[in-house]
Amino acid sequence: MNLCDTKIETERLLLVPSDQQHAEVIFYEFTSEVTELMYPRPSADLDETRRFIADSRKGLEPGTNLHVVILLKDTSEFLGCAGLHDIGSGRPELGVWLKMSAHSNGYGMEAVAGLKHWADENLRCAEYIYPVDVRNSASKRIAIRLGGQIVEEYDEVNQSGKTLHIVTYAVTGCAAGDCGC
Numbered sequence: 001m002n003l004c005d006t007k008i009e010t011e012r013l014l015l016v017p018s019d020q021q022h023a024e025v026i027f028y029e030f031t032s033e034v035t036e037l038m039y040p041r042p043s044a045d046l047d048e049t050r051r052f053i054a055d056s057r058k059g060l061e062p063g064t065n066l067h068v069v070i071l072l073k074d075t076s077e078f079l080g081c082a083g084l085h086d087i088g089s090g091r092p093e094l095g096v097w098l099k100m101s102a103h104s105n106g107y108g109m110e111a112v113a114g115l116k117h118w119a120d121e122n123l124r125c126a127e128y129i130y131p132v133d134v135r136n137s138a139s140k141r142i143a144i145r146l147g148g149q150i151v152e153e154y155d156e157v158n159q160s161g162k163t164l165h166i167v168t169y170a171v172t173g174c175a176a177g178d179c180g181c
Contacts, residue, residue, distance in 0.1 A: 001063035001122070001123075002060065002061050002062075002063060003017065003059075003060040003061075003063050003065075003066050004017060004057075004060045004061060006060075006066060006068070006118070008068065008114050008115060008117075008118045009073065009114070010073075010110050010111070010113070010114035011110065012072060012073055012074075012107070012110060013070055013071065013072065013073055013079070013107065013110055013111055013114060014070075014071045014072075014073045014076075015068040015069070015070055015071075015082060015111060015114060015115060015118075016068055016069060016071070017056075017057065017060055017066070017067065017068055017069075018053050018056055018057070018067050018068060018069045018081060019053065019057065020050060020053055020054075022053070022069050022078065023046060023049050023050045023053055024046065024049075025078045026049050026053070026069070026078075026081065027043055027045075027046045027049040029078070029080070029099035029100075030042050030043065030049070030081075030097065031100070032160070033100055034097055034098070034099065034100060035097070035158075035160065036162075037132075037133040037135055037136040037139075037164065038097065038133070038136075038158065038164075039156065039158045039159060039164070040158070040159055041158065041159035041160040053067075056083075059087075063087055063088070064086070064087050064088055065083070065084070065085050065086070065087060066083060066084040066085075066087065066115075067081065067082075067083045067085075068081065068082050068083065068115070069081055070082055070096075070098070070107065070111045078099070079098055079099060079102040079107050079111075080096065080097050080098035080099055080102060080107070080108075080111070081096070081097055082094075082095065082096040082097075082111045082112060082115050083095045083096075083115075084115055084119055084128075087123060090125075090126075090127075091125075091127050091128065091129050091170075092119065092123070092125055092128050092129070093128070093129050093130070093131065094112055094115060094116060094128050094129070094130045094171070095130070095131075096108050096111055096112050096115075096139070096142070103138070104138075108138060108139070108142055109141070109142050109145060112130075112142050112146065113145075113146065116128060116146060116171065116173070119173065119174075120173055120174030121174070123173075124173070124174050125173035125174070126172070126173050127170050127171065127172060127173050128170070128171045128173055129151075129168050129169065129170055129171070130142070130143045130146070130148055130168070130169040130170075130171055131152075131166050131167070131168040131169075132166065132167060132168075132169070133164040133165060133166060133167075134165045134166075134167055135165075140167070140169075143169035143171065144169075146169075146171045147171060147172055148169030148170060148171045149169060149170055150167050150168070150169055150170075151168055151169070151170040152166075152167070152168040153165070153166065153167050153168070154166055154168075
């Protein structure tokens with residue numbers, strides 16, 4: 001399934017595959033503060049961000065990875081990124097990050113719910129996973145609101161060298177019959 005032209009709309013948001021036109025804003029907004037409780041670290045320079053976007057786009061055509069930018073529908077303001085990774089694995093991974101100024105507006109929940117709804121309709125997965133550091137209360141709320149149940153817990157050293165305590169939530173998908181598809 002080619003995901004290059006994927007466009008997901010929610011009430012306030014537009015999610016579209018990231019491309020090089022978003023490189024500068026991603027580089028600027030993906031800060032150490034944003035990544036404090038995440039596995040990745042901020043890019044060292046703009047070229048690293050460009051390489052990340054290029055690598056992410058390689059998963060679009062075969063349909064193995066969907067990395068999207070989150071934009072406000074009305075203004076096209078960049079808010080962050082979300083993703084559905086390891087599509088085809090049987091348990092794709094949902095993820096999201098928002099720039100600091102976009103926190104506490106419900107955008108993360110709306111983006112992940114929109115991504116999951118799209119995946120339920122197009123991929124029909126029985127289950128998704130959503131790993132999150134236990135201290136990331138906003139991301140934990142997203143997983144819980146989606147009906148997630150903790151299925152795994154472990155420590156992991158992130159790319160910045162900090163130890164995270166990860167809880168992985170399993171979120172039931174449409175193929176399991178819970179969403180009326």
